[in-house]
Amino acid sequence: MNLSSLGNHVERFGLVLVWLAVIAIFGAMRPDTFLTWSNFSSIFGSEAVLVIVTLGLVIPLTAGDFDLSIAQTLTFCSMLTGLLSARVGIPIEAIIPIALLAGAAVGVVNGAITLYFRVHSLIVTLGVGTFLHGITLWMSDSQTISGVERALMNYVIIYRIFGIPVSFYYAILLAALVWYVLSYTAFGQQLLFTGRGREVGRLSGVAVGRVRMAAFVASGVMGAIAGILYTGTTGSANPNSGTTLLLPAFAAAFLGATCIKPGRFNAWGSVVAVYFLVTGINGLSVLGFRTYVHDLFYGGALVVAVMVSQLVSGRKERTL
Amino acid sequence: MVFRMSGIVKRFGGLTALDRVDFEVAPAEVMALVGDNGAGKSTLIKTMSGAHAPDEGTIEMEGQEVRFRSPQEAWDRGIATIYQELALAGKMTVVDNIFLGREIRKPILGIPFLNRQAMRKRTGELLSQLDVHVPSIDAWVESMSGGQRQGVAIARALNMDARLIIMDEPTAALAVAEVRKVLDFITKLRAQGKSVVLISHNIQDVFEVSDRISVMRHGRCIAVRETKKTTPQEIIGLITGAHEVRAAAS
Numbered sequence: 001m002n003l004s005s006l007g008n009h010v011e012r013f014g015l016v017l018v019w020l021a022v023i024a025i026f027g028a029m030r031p032d033t034f035l036t037w038s039n040f041s042s043i044f045g046s047e048a049v050l051v052i053v054t055l056g057l058v059i060p061l062t063a064g065d066f067d068l069s070i071a072q073t074l075t076f077c078s079m080l081t082g083l084l085s086a087r088v089g090i091p092i093e094a095i096i097p098i099a100l101l102a103g104a105a106v107g108v109v110n111g112a113i114t115l116y117f118r119v120h121s122l123i124v125t126l127g128v129g130t131f132l133h134g135i136t137l138w139m140s141d142s143q144t145i146s147g148v149e150r151a152l153m154n155y156v157i158i159y160r161i162f163g164i165p166v167s168f169y170y171a172i173l174l175a176a177l178v179w180y181v182l183s184y185t186a187f188g189q190q191l192l193f194t195g196r197g198r199e200v201g202r203l204s205g206v207a208v209g210r211v212r213m214a215a216f217v218a219s220g221v222m223g224a225i226a227g228i229l230y231t232g233t234t235g236s237a238n239p240n241s242g243t244t245l246l247l248p249a250f251a252a253a254f255l256g257a258t259c260i261k262p263g264r265f266n267a268w269g270s271v272v273a274v275y276f277l278v279t280g281i282n283g284l285s286v287l288g289f290r291t292y293v294h295d296l297f298y299g300g301a302l303v304v305a306v307m308v309s310q311l312v313s314g315r316k317e318r319t320l
Numbered sequence: 321m322v323f324r325m326s327g328i329v330k331r332f333g334g335l336t337a338l339d340r341v342d343f344e345v346a347p348a349e350v351m352a353l354v355g356d357n358g359a360g361k362s363t364l365i366k367t368m369s370g371a372h373a374p375d376e377g378t379i380e381m382e383g384q385e386v387r388f389r390s391p392q393e394a395w396d397r398g399i400a401t402i403y404q405e406l407a408l409a410g411k412m413t414v415v416d417n418i419f420l421g422r423e424i425r426k427p428i429l430g431i432p433f434l435n436r437q438a439m440r441k442r443t444g445e446l447l448s449q450l451d452v453h454v455p456s457i458d459a460w461v462e463s464m465s466g467g468q469r470q471g472v473a474i475a476r477a478l479n480m481d482a483r484l485i486i487m488d489e490p491t492a493a494l495a496v497a498e499v500r501k502v503l504d505f506i507t508k509l510r511a512q513g514k515s516v517v518l519i520s521h522n523i524q525d526v527f528e529v530s531d532r533i534s535v536m537r538h539g540r541c542i543a544v545r546e547t548k549k550t551t552p553q554e555i556i557g558l559i560t561g562a563h564e565v566r567a568a569a570s
Contacts, residue, residue, distance in 0.1 A: 184433040186423040193420055197409025203371060203401065204476075205392035205421045 011312070015259035015269070019276040026283030034286045037163060045157055045165030046233060047278045049074070049226045052171050053242075053249040054256065054274055055178045056222025058265040060215040061253060062182060064195035065114065065121040067216065069129030070223040071242035071249070073106045076132045077227030082145035082237025085152070092149045096228060103224025106132065107217035114216070115209050121216075136239050146236035156232025167229050172271070174225070179267035191215060192264075248298045252277055255305035262312045277301055321380075322347050322515045323368070323399070323484050328377035330363055337363040338374070339539040345484060350506055350516045352526040352547070355536030356559055361519050364536065365486050368517070369401035370394030382483070395421065400482035404489045407473040410462030414454055415443045417461055418476045446475040450505060467498030474505050478512075485509060486517040491525050503529050523552045535559060 010017075027035035053070055060067045077099040084090045084098065110128055114121045157165045182188040193201035194211045202208045226245075231237050255277070256269030277298065284293045323345045330338040338360050345351045355361050366372040368379070370388030379386050381397050388394045394401070408417045419439045426435035443457050452471030454464055461469060470490050477485045487506070491499045506529045509516050520526050526533060527547060535543045535558040543558050556562070 180431075180433075186421075186425070186434070189416065189420060189423060189434070192416075193409055193412065196411040197406075200406045200409045201420070203369070203391050203403055203406050205390075205395035207390070207392060 011262050012260055015272050015276055022280055030286050034283055041164045043278055043282055044168040047274060048167035048171035049230050050245055050248055051271055051274045052174055052222055052226040053245050054252040054270045055174055056219040057249050057253045058270055059218045061265045062191045062195050063212050063215040065212055067125050067219040069125040070219050071246035072129035072132040073103050073220055073223030074227040075242035076136045077103050077224040078230045078241055079136045079140050079237045079239060081228050081231045082148050085149045086145050086147040092152045099228050100221055100224045103220040104217050107220025111213035111216035140239045142239055144236050144238045148231055148235055152232040153235050156229050175267045175271050251298045251302035254309060255301055258305060258308045258312060322382060324380045326378050328374045330374050337539055341541045343534055343541055345515045345517060347515055348510050348513045350510055350518055350530045352518045352530035352533045354559055359536040360539040361536055365488060368486055395480060398483040400477035400480055401486040402473040408461045408469055411460055414457040414472050415439050418443050418479055422480055446479055450475055466494045467501050470502045484515045488519045491522055527552060
């Protein structure tokens with residue numbers, strides 16, 4: 001292995017190494033509380049929702065679009081699941097397709113407004129997300145809805161494989177799916193061209209409008225899946241559940257773009273980034289820091305991630 | 321004729337950009353398209369490539385009437401357009417650019433995967449066939465010279481099985497040695513039986529490689545000449561309208 005390929009490996013797995021270092025430091029400081037399997041298995045299970053939101057963001061980001069509505073899609077679909085189960089009494093297996101369709105519908109609205117009126121997706125999805133939150137508060141009367149069918153919790157957080165709640169494995173399966181689509185399909189190539197050279201793509205025969213629409217629908221469906229799992233994780237639907245997830249998901253998506261496949265939003269990088277961020281926060285709270293570390297950590301990580309990814313792409317341009 | 325446009329009209333609001341344009345290209349022919357800025361060359365090639373739909377007139381490709389609603393449909397019909405600035409995505413590799421829309425797949429356990437190995441191999445073949453040398457087929461296109469990019473864009477057109485290749489100012493802003501190379505590409509394409517539309521401001525280049533020359537002026541195609549039977553003076557006169565002045569004087 002020569003020096004430059006060693007450098008490439010360090011770059012690709014840098015964040016993994018930092019993550020392991022963070023685990024080692026907190027582990028040395030609090031071996032009895034931090035460094036336990038039960039602490040880690042609960043992190044892996046409960047943060048699966050954040051992994052899925054991040055994966056959802058990565059798809060439109062690759063095509064050059066932002067989906068700021070994804071966290072509110074999560075909240076809306078979580079509330080829809082909670083109400084239909086606890087208040088209406090529909091069985092959970094019938095609710096899941098309804099919630100997924102609702103998420104897809106949000107994606108269609110985002111895509112249609114962005115594409116037809118040629119408005120920047122940042123603005124469209126900010127508005128749509130806030131509007132969705134309004135609907136969520138209205139239909140729940142701003143109350144947390146509990147009494148969701150027990151089966152949902154069983155299949156999300158109660159059942160475990162190797163001690164880790166099954167929700168973690170759903171997130172990993174979805175990461176594998178996103179990885180496959182982005183790296184190994186023609187559609188993935190079209191997404192990338194749409195993001196990196198939209199006009200070139202259009203003139204070269206890529207149906208960029210359809211590609212962007214598909215990306216919005218995919219992120220809407222991912223938001224819905226995350227919403228269903230969120231309800232299953234807590235057994236209830238909170239009308240403000242998604243609000244605190246948007247920034248962490250963006251931080252993880254940009255941080256994830258600095259590793260595994262540096263310079264590209266990618267699935268496994270996102271997974272690593274989510275677990276790096278939540279490990280850091282978990283460790284700091286074990287040490288006794290209060291909730292303000294969330295904002296410090298996530299906000300700081302987003303800014304640092306954007307700076308690093310800018311450096312990475314700048315150097316690529318110079319050396320390649 | 322491989323390609324024929326008859327009576328093409330394109331209006332933008334009150335402005336008539338193309339006024340009943342007739343244009344045709346024969347098999348294995350290099351047809352140059354010349355004209356001053358604003359004469360309608362860009363609008364005409366955008367109509368050929370499916371980026372604009374004409375308001376009136378017909379387009380025939382290999383004897384069949386076609387109507388392009390998108391650039392994709394033109395590519396599918398075998399018309400490749402190499403735009404000056406928008407032919408390739410700069411932040412993508414040579415391989416990615418050449419295989420956009422024509423990816424090679426290989427099933428693994430019944431699931432289709434992109435076959436990067438096969439695409440890289442084919443890229444090497446295409447580039448050596450055209451005698452294009454790039455630093456690395458995995459490098460971003462934006463790191464390459466204008467001549468190398470033209471080569472990559474032509475390789476892409478060949479990979480798409482294009483029969484008609486439209487080149488928009490391929491030699492503009494190129495170093496002398498690179499101009500030579502791009503003109504060689506064009507003769508190679510003709511030797512392979514491809515038809516080429518060459519849009520250029522450089523009359524010298526046009527006379528060097530073209531078989532015929534179409535001249536546009538004020539949104540109309542005012543003349544078609546065989547390159548061997550005309551002179552640069554005549555073509556420049558047609559472009560600038562000097563012939564109109566002479567005709568009015570006599």
